[in-house]
Amino acid sequence: MLIFPAIDLIEGKAVRLLRGDYEKKTVYHDDPAAVALDFKAKGAAAIHLVDLEGAKSGKTPNFDAILRIKEQSGLFCEIGGGIRDLETVERYLSAGIDRVILGTAAIENVPFLRKAISLYGERIAVGADFKDGFVAIRGWTKTASVSEAQFCDQMQEIGVKNLIVTDISRDGAMQGIHLELYRRIAENYGFLLTASGGVSTLDDLRALRALSLYGAIIGKAYYTGAIDLKDAIEVAK
DSSP: OEEEEEEEEETTEEEEEETTEEEEEEEEESOHHHHHHHHHHTTOOEEEEEEHHHHHHSSOTTHHHHHHHHHHHOOEEEEESSOOSHHHHHHHHHTTOOEEEESHHHHHOHHHHHHHHHHHGGGEEEEEEEETTEEEETTTTEEEEEEHHHHHHHHHHHTOOEEEEEEGGGTTTOSOOOHHHHHHHHHHOOOEEEEESOOOSHHHHHHHHHTTOSEEEEOHHHHTTSSOHHHHHHHHO
């Protein structure tokens, strides 16, 4: 299982939100590229990046900061947040970002998702952010009338390979993972599944590894020191 330490970006800074609430923001570092270099020093092979401003606006305000992270770290980088058209997908991929994550667009613009998958295959991931059993969109500010099962069924039919699943109620709350959510999806679908939100302890990672997941994202637990990234990477192996 791959460990994806996370960098969430607002105004070019590394931040964390509590349960997706933009009013509950903590700035952890003014230089996200330095954070990425620390990830690399601790043995990380990949980074999960989110443009939180882009998630709300559908634009790419942190594009330059994201490219600096990629260029300075040299690590595998996946980026999500506001990627809602093929022009933005191409902009990121042609600039050297390894994978882009579609969230809102996967719900609201299925033809775009199908086209992106047909053009770029596994360089496209879908971010499924669940709130009370339904999909949340537009930076988690709205909930779509699409259930967990409906969403997963559709993504499988379209041919999505990489699925990143977040339980918003656990994100940034340091309350552990929603293991049953990941178990349900892992047992019923064939996605390369990455768990996001709530990873707080090494035991959380052991439980996810036992499900044979593709990856796990670590956010707040890294920044607060609750999880040592070196230890996490060893446990995931």
